[in-house]
Amino acid sequence: MEILNSLLSGFSLALTLTNLMWCLVGVTLGTAVGVLPGIGPAVTVALLLPVTTKVDPSGALIMFAGIYYGAMYGGSTTSILLNTPGESATIITAMEGNQMAKRGRAGPALATSAIGSFVAGTLATIALTFVSPLVVDVALSFGPPEYFALMVLAFVTVSAVLGGSALRGLTALFIGLGIGLVGIDTQSGTARFAFGVPQLLDGIEVVTVAVGLFAVGETLWSAAKDYKVQESVMQMSGSIWMKADDWKRSIGPWLRGTLVGFPFGAMPAGGAEIPTFISYAMEKKLARNPEEFGKGAIEGVAGPEAANNASSTGTMTSLLALGLPTSATAAILLAAFQQYGLQPGPLLFVNSADLVWALIASMYIGNVMLLVLNLPLIGIWVKLLKIPKPQLYAGILIFATLGVYGMRQSAFDIFLLYAIGLLGFLMRRYDFPTAPVIIGMILGPLAEAQLRRALAISQGDWMIFLHKPLSATLLAITVLMVVGPWLLRKLKRT
Amino acid sequence: MKYLHQSLRAGFIAAALFAAASASALDSVKFMIPANPGGGWDQTGRSLSASMQKAGVVKNVQLDNKGGAGGTIGLAQFINTAKGDGNAIMVGGMVMVGGIILNKSAVNLGMVTPLARLTGEYEVLVVPANSPIKTLKDLVDKIKADPGSVSWGGGSAGGTDHILAGMILGAVGVDPAKVNYIAYAGGGEAQAAILGGHVTVGVSGYGEFAGQIKAGKFRALALSSDKRLAGIDVPTMKELGVNVELANWRGVFGAPGISDAQKKELIAALDTTVKSPAWREVLTKNDWIDVYLAGDAFGKYVDEENKRIGDILGKLNLKK
């Protein structure tokens, strides 16, 4: 009851005209930077910090939080329409959502991601309100051995995207793992596969690879192989809104995606990408017609989109309850708290209860605003697809180069983008799946770092993974998932 | 006659002063920030440029972010494009000194013109509140008994935190290469590992851990400052008998090959800025400690840091 009272007083503060305005400014700006590749919520908040010193703290923080979760709504738009993911958390959305768009179902794809984001954002905010201390405790119990076990489990999800040939799928995965190795090794400081090029020392950005493989690779393919097809790329067919069947197929993935995404966001090394992989793999396993995956299955958009939104709210949990920044944006939000003389950390709830509860209340309001803002936009976005093919693809390339240049201000990355586009063209020509490259690139470095941290702490004792109950359980689940189906088949046969 | 002479002289001085003042208001200054938006150097560059404008020493500023490789990519570009430009300033600091050595960079800070050290932050050692380690002495005893059993959680390998851990081992007579250092990418991840008890001891800038320390979740063992800091009830390593001192400083550099006059002009502008209320406000708000040191003294300091940090990185087997 105490929580409800606090929440109510939070609403009374968040519902003032000024704060409502800041919330609207935040979510609108968030949607805009989410749509534009190359500029994420972290950079936006960082750039706005100096100009908001005169704004009242609760207003400013409400706006910043709005930018954060608003970007998650907007990020899916370019992924679905242009196959150009602006954030690494929407790469899976690009895979399945763009396939839907190609089949004339851009409207339902955008709708399920907007509504899914709303459902996930709201449910996750409810979880943040009532169970955050519990979630945070669980998150803290994850140390390097547990994280490593979790990464191993996540690798199993790659089987969902291997495609027709396991041989080529695994090749793609290992190429991704190889790309992930480029740059300075986090644990030893050794440069690996950088060939003395300073731009490679910090590694290759996941977004650069995703945009290269998807957007640039596809542009090259479309120009060189579908030269004769001259009409606009994607014909709209049917309604731009979701039909009854779409709703039925989306609700389950929204809820499951939220369930996966929220705890991952609260975990300091969870990230927003892994829950989208897991949600995708899970939906493919549970779907009535898994063969539709890879060709535009709505479940494959609904689940991952809910997961990435829930994870951004999960991040707020650790930030508010413990003062722990578990993502780049959260780190900037923390700096914003400091700018206003608020001491982030466990005492925030005690010392600045009003402000924290107003912020939480504003998240409920912001999610409603985003839904109201995004649904009508769908009608405008799908019109983009009517642009003739030459201008549409030329525009995609401008945004693709803007995206990779904007991230690191480096012309080198544009050449890298083109090289990866060539790789994407070749992979498409010989039917190699591209998603495993991304999964390998994201999971590889995380798994390696956690493995070596765990072994350093145990001073070289590999048994640490089995001594810790949580990591042992996770590894057992992984083994079951890999060996289980094969074992079942064997048993049935005998 | 004498009177006339005096007033003429006064007028002349006033004119000279006026000329000096207008000359010191630089038209436009280009800032090179060798990091992506959001980090410490970016905040330093943005706050400093705003303060310079407010203090009236600069009319227009232009900021250019060029992150990567410990700042060496931005440094290389600054050296190549700003040569001889008296209106160019680059932000840098201790992390760049380490980055140049670690990345075997082809460019170094000897190629630019040191202008001034601006701010510093001291490092703090912490353990989780429920740790059996109560004091720095407990920690030192454990290190001496078995250095491998003490895992240090902090920032990237070869960074300030790693360097401090190595220095502490060296100061208590243990080979710095024996440090069991666990590198974390972000402050949040390292804090969580310390809170969850997954590493023995945490090391980072005081500001990063201040919240957890004040909330009683972390016990602060010692600070890396030379003397106690006002308002912070944590002993220094020196007073506890571990002779280590380290500051993560940030400063600004001018372009290569600028004339003495250009250098003096920039330093004069900085002198005025650091005394301005705008900059004082920036310092308090960010909890930055003022360690202003300008000109040749700063140049000498950079040289010393270069030698000291190169030395410890060598002992940590990180300098190849």
Added chain:
Amino acid sequence: MAGPGTRNGRAGQLAVAAAVLVLGIGMALGTLQLPEATGYAGVGPRLVPAIVSGALMLLGLLLLKEAWFTGFKDVDEGAEAANPTHWQAFGWISGAMIIDGILMVPAGFVIAGTVLFVLAARGFGSARWIQNAIVGASIAALTYAFFNYGLGLNLPRGLLPF
């Protein structure tokens, strides 16, 4: 039915498989250059590169075998041959991106983006140079304005005065 085709028709497949093998070998050689520095973990920066290069070499060999004997599974070289690659279009797009990379810093984002747009649209067969230049310049200028004046994040200004 994916026609296996002749081995001649599979020269591309063999080349791709060989490239994977060469990548694996190259990474293995690179791995040998890395320091042993294992520290307390017992494993250092070499472990994962060793695994990845080993796996790539093995996968390269298996791909070579598949390409040589049966051709890649489900890759229809006959259909590919019937729809040849339009290398001219490929060239326009490639040129567009490379020139964009070259122009980005010296000429600025707006000019580079306009050139990129015009050349890429030409790759798709649209030779309405002036119209495309106007559209491309507007898109680039709008994003430039939003980044530079709205957010204070500087995209290269280049030759333009503002």
